[in-house]
Amino acid sequence: MRPTAAEDNPARPPGADRLGALVAEAASGDESAWESIVSLYGRRIYAMAKSRLRDAESAEEITQSVFATLAERLRGGDTGYEERGQFEPWLFRITMNRVRDEGRRRQRRAADTIPFQHAASVPAAEPALDGEDRVGPLREALGRLDDRDREVVELRHHGQMSFNQIAELLDEPLGTVLARHHRALKKIKKELERVEASRS
């Protein structure tokens, strides 16, 4: 059974019409509208960047970079943003590109910083979830996914995007996205079970 529209979008942002109006108001200089957009998407973008980069400062810089790009596009001109009801996929595509770029930059500087692909495996002092220390193994399991699977998981959970939006963003069929998400969850579950077994 395919997820319904209501179930499919956990974040339930404003409807497409209202969002388009908000974007248009922000583009015209309405500060309140701009602040609303930042409130709607800022932390979601931050969470995606933080999940990848494992660095709060970088995550905030990436977030600011994304909104700076958005602001520049909204200011118009021929290269400006055109409202076509695809604001969220467009915004998160910018986010993904920024995060990928930073990840590649870190890989090139592998001698000076933690390698991007192994960032999740570095133990970090994290607050426990629900009284249990599950964050570390969960992060590590997420870090072991290949990039494409990981992107789907992060867009879904950190970015709170619907599967339809993810499919649109990645320019892939919905079924492919769903299958990839399912596969990724099974891999994470398997990895968590392996870690738990090794502890016992």
Added chain:
Amino acid sequence: MNAEHIHPDYHDDPELRSTVEGLDALALSERDEPDEGFESRIASATRPGVVGSVTPPTRRHPMSTWWAVPVAACVLVGVVGLWLARSSPPAAGPKTTSVAWSESDVDDLLFIDGLAQDQALVIDTSYTTDSADHQTADELLFDVLGNEGGAS
């Protein structure tokens, strides 16, 4: 392949429910991580109404320009070295050193001399590298050109 048959409705997949909940909790913790001023910082720094174009902040790692200072130093040393190399070694006795000018420099000097004479200035084309009493050739040149309204 029919997409409806290959994907689960994860809400109905009990085996993965705990994994989904764990990921949601992890993501929530990261969305909650920034302080209360986060949104206002981002909004203030990036709002479209800011005068002038908003460009993404460029984060430059110090290592990306590590070569700039050594290169600049080498260029400076090279320029100074070339400039000094044009002078003959200082002779014993008087500290003034005459400069071996090239042919093109003679024309320049004659032009400058002409300007100076118009300004009733006396140009000393000799210069010293030691004495503080004499201006360098560059300083003299700038003084003259400055009186003429600056170099074009």
